[in-house]
Amino acid sequence: MSPSLPSEDPLVRMHRDLARALAKDPDKVKWVMVIDLARCIGCHACAVACVSENKLPPGVVYRPVMEEEIGVYPNVRRRFLPRPCMQCENPPCVAVCPVTATWKNKQGVTVIDYDRCIGCRYCLTACPYGARCSDFGGFYTKPTAELDGLILGRKAAAKGYEDAAAPEYGKTWPPRGHGSPIGNARKCHFCQHRLAVGQLPSCVTSCIGRATIFGDANDPASYVRECMGSPRVFRLKEEQGTKPNVYYLA
Numbered sequence: 271m272s273p274s275l276p277s278e279d280p281l282v283r284m285h286r287d288l289a290r291a292l293a294k295d296p297d298k299v300k301w302v303m304v305i306d307l308a309r310c311i312g313c314h315a316c317a318v319a320c321v322s323e324n325k326l327p328p329g330v331v332y333r334p335v336m337e338e339e340i341g342v343y344p345n346v347r348r349r350f351l352p353r354p355c356m357q358c359e360n361p362p363c364v365a366v367c368p369v370t371a372t373w374k375n376k377q378g379v380t381v382i383d384y385d386r387c388i389g390c391r392y393c394l395t396a397c398p399y400g401a402r403c404s405d406f407g408g409f410y411t412k413p414t415a416e417l418d419g420l421i422l423g424r425k426a427a428a429k430g431y432e433d434a435a436a437p438e439y440g441k442t443w444p445p446r447g448h449g450s451p452i453g454n455a456r457k458c459h460f461c462q463h464r465l466a467v468g469q470l471p472s473c474v475t476s477c478i479g480r481a482t483i484f485g486d487a488n489d490p491a492s493y494v495r496e497c498m499g500s501p502r503v504f505r506l507k508e509e510q511g512t513k514p515n516v517y518y519l520a
């Protein structure tokens with residue numbers, strides 16, 4: 271059973287932890303995530319917040335929430351597992367890239383240079399977690415009417431979300447044309463652009479169950495470090511030797 275929530279909202283503590291981490295020498299910070307499955311209610315708020323934050327097109331989802339039914343009828347229930355990129359310590363996706371377009375940064379996050387990526391998708395095949403997607407340049411409003419001035423019309427929607435540039439890796443990436451991520455591999459990057467301005471990743475702040483915990487593993491006083499010490503902790507596919515930096519609490 272999950273422990274009861276502390277009197278202070280965990281987000282407040284995580285923001286304090288984040289401020290401490292950002293004040294440190296960046297080379298001494300190691301970002302990690304812990305996902306408490308006992309607190310996840312399967313609302314998919316994190317998945318939606320991530321799509322919105324990173325302006326992801328159809329078919330590109332950085333943080334799906336996987337679902338399965340467990341038990342034997344009539345004693346069945348659903349179990350939910352949010353699955354971002356594991357930011358592996360030993361990432362198979364990096365080793366296979368023929369143009370070194372993807373690598374581990376100094377804080378332990380696996381990043382992609384969209385300007386270098388040639389879209390070969392070797393990394394998609396190499397990732398044992400299915401954490402990478404190809405950007406085929408789609409638009410959610412494609413099947414909707416080509417009408418202006420209507421809320422559901424494609425032109426009206428294009429003035430908002432569909433035209434917005436993705437804010438990833440310290441740049442803005444337009445959704446179409448030259449300089450867009452179309453054709454590239456894309457994946458969760460722990461919201462690098464939000465961390466840079468003192469904000470937690472969008473999946474963390476949107477989680478209504480406070481099931482997603484984020485912070486600096488090198489800070490012994492941080493909430494994330496406390497959670498990593500839980501007897502309920504485990505990682506996915508440890509037998510693969512990938513050493514994920516995303517931990518789960520059973």
Ligand code: SF4
Pocket residue numbers: 366367368369370371372382386387388389390391392393394454455
């Ligand atoms: S799709 Fe891009 S990042 Fe992935 S292996 Fe190919 S070039 Fe490298």
Ligand code: SF4
Pocket residue numbers: 354355356357358361362363364380396397398399400401402457512
């Ligand atoms: S989860 Fe997949 S994409 Fe993420 S670092 Fe590991 S191998 Fe690479």
